[in-house]
Amino acid sequence: TEIASRTAAIVQELKGLEGPLLPILHGIQEEFGHVPQDALPVIAEALNISKAEVHGVVTFYHDYRSHPAGRHVLKLCQAEACQSMGSDAIAAKLKQLLGIGFHETARDGSVTLEPVYCLGLCACAPSAMLDGEVIGRLDDEKLDEIAAGVRS
Template identity: 65%
Template sequence: MNVHVKADAVAERTLAIVAEMKRLEGPLLPILHALQEEFGYVPEAALPLVASELNLSRAEVHGVVTFYHEFRNHPAGRHTLRICRAEACQAMGGRDIAEHACDSLGVDWHETTPDGKVTLEPVYCLGLCSIAPAAQLDGELHGRLDKNTLSEIIREARR
């Protein structure tokens, strides 16, 4: 597809989403969520349009997108594996779990495996502190992880 056509499609859909939601109280977060749902990520080209339509600076919109770890600036893999990096998980062996995830997938944080199947992301608390270390695969929580259970989760994601 032509890059200009793609940019035009992003702009057209972005403006439609903003028009639908701009009358909400505090519309920025709902708009960003809708953009991510539409495209699988928040396209960089959408940010100036959102800023202009909401009478915000580009920096304000960019700051919100980069502050919340749920927003992506690039397409993710078919599955998302989040590894908890918070203190309780770190105290219970989370650093080894994280290294095992990176090594097993052959990627670093915020990267996607070459086959497009798994994106690896850090998260700073899944609320499973009592059964740390923890991870989340596509919204499904897993606690009391060790390298073997993490390997099983990764195998599931790679199918």
């Protein structure tokens, strides 16, 4: 398949590194936006490990996605400073507004919700990042705006 051959090229380029699995997964996610199922056997064979091991690493590190992301990616900070400013309640409200949990994508493909651990914006906690842009001091009003924005 097309995925297999593009994966093979990335594997070929990086497999000489020490500890090549994470860089390879990183490269594949950059290429495809996620780590497709079809890439797993190619990686496993090249590194001489089992497909289950590769799959285990993909699911263990939440930075890797096993499925394509939505049109928007919303990352909500769940680290300490944001926690102390109510990020739990923010997360609960956001999940309700979007109808999805962390690591899920809305069924219409509009948005993927992911936790992130510190955006370097602790002074403006609670914070989030929408499509690469940071948003600080989240409150109900901003959440409503974000939810409406990703849907439109």
